[in-house]
Structures are given as C-alpha cells and as structure tokens.
Amino acid sequence: MVEGGDSALWARVFAVIGRTGPREEFLRSFHAEHPAVTGDALGGGRAPDGRSSYAILADRVAGRRRILDLGCGDGVLLELPAAAPGRRLAGVDLSPDSSALARRRPALAGTGLAQARAQRLPFSDGAFDACVSHLALMLMGDAEKVVAETARVLVPGGVLACAVGGGAVGGEAYELFGSLRGAAVRRAPGTQRIPALGGRRTRSRAGLAGLLAPAGFEPPRRETVEIDLSGPAERVRAAVSGIYDVGPLAPAAVAALRADFLTGAQSLASADGRVPCGFRVHIATARRAA
Numbered sequence: 001m002v003e004g005g006d007s008a009l010w011a012r013v014f015a016v017i018g019r020t021g022p023r024e025e026f027l028r029s030f031h032a033e034h035p036a037v038t039g040d041a042l043g044g045g046r047a048p049d050g051r052s053s054y055a056i057l058a059d060r061v062a063g064r065r066r067i068l069d070l071g072c073g074d075g076v077l078l079e080l081p082a083a084a085p086g087r088r089l090a091g092v093d094l095s096p097d098s099s100a101l102a103r104r105r106p107a108l109a110g111t112g113l114a115q116a117r118a119q120r121l122p123f124s125d126g127a128f129d130a131c132v133s134h135l136a137l138m139l140m141g142d143a144e145k146v147v148a149e150t151a152r153v154l155v156p157g158g159v160l161a162c163a164v165g166g167g168a169v170g171g172e173a174y175e176l177f178g179s180l181r182g183a184a185v186r187r188a189p190g191t192q193r194i195p196a197l198g199g200r201r202t203r204s205r206a207g208l209a210g211l212l213a214p215a216g217f218e219p220p221r222r223e224t225v226e227i228d229l230s231g232p233a234e235r236v237r238a239a240v241s242g243i244y245d246v247g248p249l250a251p252a253a254v255a256a257l258r259a260d261f262l263t264g265a266q267s268l269a270s271a272d273g274r275v276p277c278g279f280r281v282h283i284a285t286a287r288r289a290a
C-alpha cells in the first residue's frame, strides 16, 4: 500500500519524466515502490456472487489454452488459469519490479513473463487464444495501438477480456477517500501531481466498442460488478490508498489524508466496526472476428 511519499525520490522521478515521457515513467517508478499494490488492494474484494474481479475475468477465458495477460503486474490473475492443466500462459508488464514478483510465484514457473509494452507485444501473430487485462488497459497510452497489437497476437475467434475501473459505488468509504484525496491533491504543489493516465474510451461501453471495432473485434459484452472491500477501517484504508495519485504526495499530506479518512470512516462504520466500501469494475469481453 502507498504509505507516504519520499519527496526526493519523486523529485528525481519527475526529472526523468521530463526526458522520457510522463505516463510510463511514472508507472514504472510507482510500481518500483509498490509492485503488488493492485492485488493487495483488490485480491480480497468480492462480487455479490463471491468471486474476486480476478476470478470473474479468468472465468471469461476458461477453456482457452494460450492466454496472455496485458499489464500482468505481480501475476495475481495468471495464477488462476495456471491451476488448470495444459495452459500456456504469458504476461507482459512495463514494470520490472512487478514482473519480478510474478516470476517468483511457483505457480507461474512455466509462464513467459516479459517486461514489455502492450503497444509492442513480443509475440508472433496468432500466438494466443485469449488476452486478459485487469485494471491495466485503462492506463495505457495509444490505446488504438494496444488493441491492434492484441488483435494481432490473437487467433481469429480469440477473446479479449478486460476489467476497467468504474469508480465508487457511492455513500461509502471509497467515495469518502476519493473526495479527501481529491482535496489533498488540489492542495499539493504541481510537482506532486501525476501525469494523465490512459484515455476515457476504455471506461465507457460505446468508447470501448469504438476502440475495438477498427482492430477487428466484435461488439463487446460488458457488465458492471460491484466489488465489496468492506472491513475494519484500517484494512479498508490500506485498500483504498493504493491509488496512483497518492504516491507522489508529501509524507505529511499522506499522514493527514490517513487521519482524515479514519475519522470520517467512523461515521460510516456499523456497530461491529465494519466500514462499508465498494468499488465498481466494468468487465468487457470481445471476440476477434474469425
């Protein structure tokens, strides 16, 4: 979880960003400090049917043999299909630190894990029967290129299944944290703000359909799932704090955010101390036309 910024580190990061382009350099730097942040935050979350968002996505490609995870992070998602026999799995991620964690998972011993950009996939045409992407496609620049590359490495009839963030359910801890975080970021100097990440097209039904069609995908099937992250206040705080724009904030700002959140969460908590927290995820599946 993001526990506080190291101002000197982030000053160096922003200096590098000036030379190499903001989005990907920021993501690499953030995940160098927090290589397992998404799985830690969302791995314990559950949809109403009891599955995690990772399990929902894995189920969308059940039965497909060769599966590529785009923006695989530390490999949480890939572990699920790895449990089934006969799978050939691969993952790419920008972050060497997250990829290194994925490589350390015993279940992924036979998996091809590459530090690579989804805009330029190091695989031959038609190498996969399915591609998955959990909370990553929405962050990627040049989404048209990513989608074209995805179509290229899929066989005709292959499937892309992706999960993108849909924001707070409302009236609960994620929303509370979002408003406190927004205020903290507005108060922070410009050097502590993150670059724009991803485009909005992946987050809407029509936007995603418009992005996928030129690459040869059929119209996507999309559903919105509410992931329950409720629990004790400190656990909920840790989960919701794993958000990119907390990373560069000064330690004092992060400490104040934490204190304000824990105070506000008290009024949301039920008698047993459980703080309600929900996060919406849009899950889309699209087939590459045969």
Ligand SMILES: C[S@@+](CC[C@H](N)C(=O)[O-])C[C@H]1O[C@@H](n2cnc3c(N)ncnc32)[C@H](O)[C@@H]1O
Pocket: 027, 028, 031, 038, 039, 070, 071, 072, 073, 074, 075, 076, 077, 092, 093, 094, 095, 098, 116, 117, 118, 119, 133, 134, 135, 136, 139, 140, 141
């Ligand atoms: C929010 S994390 C999600 C990680 C993992 N999919 C999960 O859900 O646990 C987003 C991941 O996408 C990766 N990423 C972002 N843009 C990328 C790109 N263009 N190519 C490859 N990976 C990328 C980041 O490095 C990061 O590990």
